[in-house]
Amino acid sequence: MARLDGKVALITGAASGIGKAIAELYAREGAAVAIADINQQAAAAAAAAIEAASGRAIGVAMDVTDEQAVDAGTDAVVRAFGHLDVLISNAGVQIVNPIESFPLADWKKMLAIHLDGAFLTTRAALRHMYKGDRGGTVIYMGSAHSHEASVLKAPYVTAKHGLLGLARTLAKEGAPHNVRSHVICPGFVRTPLVEKQIPEQARELGISEEEVIRNVMLKHTVDGVFTTLDDVAQVALFLAAFPSAALTGQSLLVSHGWHMQ
Ligand code: NAD
Secondary structure (H helix, E strand, C coil), X not given: CCCCCCCEEEEXXXXXXXXXXXXXXXXXXXXEEEEEECCHHHHHHHHHHHHHXXXXXXXXXXXXXXXXXXXXXXXXXXXXXXXXXXXXXXXXXXXXXXXXXXXXXXXXXXXXXXHHHHHHHHHHHHHHXXXXXXXXXXXXXXXXXXXXXXXXXXXXXXXXXXXXXXXXXXXXXXHHHCEEEEEEEECCECCXXXXXXXXXXXXXXXXXXXXXXXXXXXXXXXXXXXXCHHHHHHHHHHHHHCCXXXXXXXXXXXXXXXXXX
């Protein structure tokens, strides 16, 4: 039997990168998946690809910073699939700049996508998960930057640390309703989000792109190796399939040893 048979998962930012890899693995493991993304076309294409491989998926147009869009999109998923068991709050972007010249508008945009988005999708999901104390699992896509800082990434590091607080609060509030929460904290994974940063950081730091990879991104790993999409997706599968609340309120680093807790 597949490990997520009968489960319904809503995954934000699932039209690309990590979210997409989780959606594909979840679908292979029997879950019906909602690919929620601000990029409506890419979400529809990702859902169609899963359906073509005999999975169950729908694309949902959702800007996670838009309260109405989040509520309506989440309700639409429950209408389509009957209930909601797993929320992966994953949508994210990166903007790099030193603090002294960080535009306030970019700071606010980062906190809105990463923190308002996590809050709004959680609130919308709980309205369904709390019904009859059916319960569920909420997984936030944190980062090694939920535990470590790097130069040029003030709002990203701030927001990713903030997700630990939300997940821990939810672990306590959700327990009586059978809701568990976790933060997955990947090291660097070569997605579009990271590919964009390599030349940006090289420019800001005045070093080559190879040096950004070797001396910035992978410097603190134990083996100088990138984390893969499948590494992160397998951890998301393990957490969603875990049978009890023995595991809740935790953050798991998937980072080749970058930051050991
Ligand atoms: P990605 O750029 O490949 O995918 C991000 C997705 O989020 C895109 O499809 C984009 O359209 C969507 N998105 C952006 N803003 C949105 C919004 N307002 N509403 C809905 N969707 C929106 O990036 P990724 O690397 O797969 O990142 C996914 C998550 O993983 C992010 O939260 C990121 O911070 C986190 N993360 C990534 C890495 C890495 O190395 N790639 C490491 C640690 C954590």
